[in-house]
Amino acid sequence: MRFSRMLIPTMKEAPSDAVLTSHILLLRAGFIQSSGGSGLYNFLPLGKITLDKVRAIVKDELDRAGCNEVHLPMVTPITLWEETGRADKFGKELLRFKDRHDNDFTLSPTNEEAMVNLVRQTVKSYKQLPLNIYQINWKFRDEVRPRFGLMRGREFLMKDAYSFHASVEDMEREFELMEATYKKIFTRLGLAFRVVEADSGAIGGAGSKEFMVLADSGEDTIMVCDGCDFGANLEVIAEDETICPKCGGGLSQTKGIEAGHIFQLGTTYSEAMKAEFLNENQKLQPFVMGTYGIGVSRLLAGIIEQNHDEKGCVWTKESAPFTVNIIVAKAKNEEQMAVATKLYNELEAKGIDVLLDDRMDKKTGFGVKVKDFELIGIPYAVVIGNDISEGKVEIITRDGLLKETLLLDGLLENLLERLA
């Protein structure tokens, strides 16, 4: 993409009401903007690209694990929620409204009921099990107090998966598979995280684990072991506990952002909604379920909370909206522009996502382009400037802002090697 053709409204100053680093940087770098209501945000081109990248990684790993992507309406009839009693339990977080026939509906904050409904009218035999179906779409929760930008918005992109099994053992197997799958997803995103034992909360069910992105600004306090990978939510382990129950190592407190949560659900919902199948013994039996969520839009905030410096965002390799930012120092210089365009085309041909900063309006000098690069946080910049006459370009690695001068000769190969 050419910078000059994209809507990227970077700002020197952020709105004064943004306090969290990720919120400030995502606004300043032009990824998102307020849409006017509390907890509601417009995703601008850079934000949309980044969101799609994270979403694609989530989808890729789930599909590899055998999950099926579906799409359910974001509007569900309240009657579905009344079947499980959650119409009352959820209370005001459910945004309710009526259609023209005066029937009650809600914007879905989660979809256990809708998924169980889908399965109960489709799956009749144990031979169709196990089954894991998921969707990645927008959820709405009328939060008591939306805050911190994408961290706790009212409308947010969430992946919600639901698995259906003939036995508790098989559900537990799937639970472990999802834990492993989540670890792959978070690792690919380049995040430092902990899997912690957690309370099951309003969803209900037996066991649950939270995936916490480690960040000082996290809203959750967790206990982690210095010696192994054990971690636990404060609700689950006593705060004054100092010895790791798993390895005997020392426990310490830290902060985390809840970005994923997996539950062993059991038959709570299937029983309430009479979702049953015929088992091997020709007996009707409620589905044994698991449910698994990932806050996709929240992950964007989490990635920035964990990866930024005083200059701006530092996107990780797989989350970055672009991999390379070609800065044409003086875009009116024909030689510079020609070299930049050639490199741009070559990288694109190799499947690399490149942003060509070709802006040539007189207000957008070299300094502005570098500042924007630093603010936006694309992993690498290739600066094509005066040194081009000597056959040299500069490469800046965003993480650490390391600058290197390279020969134009062999540049493409050099870059491809770094990006591999």
Next chain:
RNA sequence: CGGAGUGUAGCGCAGUCUGGUAGCGCACCUGGUUUGGGACCAGGGGGUCGAAGGUUCGAGCCCUUUCACUCCGACCA
């Protein structure tokens, strides 16, 4: 929902105490000079001062009501 605060141009703010026809910086538009770290000069466009009502000859400013947003707390698949 309790406590605190803020609403004036796209963003950041001043002006409110002490009422007199709205201002600064950034951004934006035009022209020129610049050109490797958010450059400079000149000119220009943009605001029913969150909304409603009241006091007054006159309200951004005073009074009443209301709405929105933010922060702390409680809450949170």
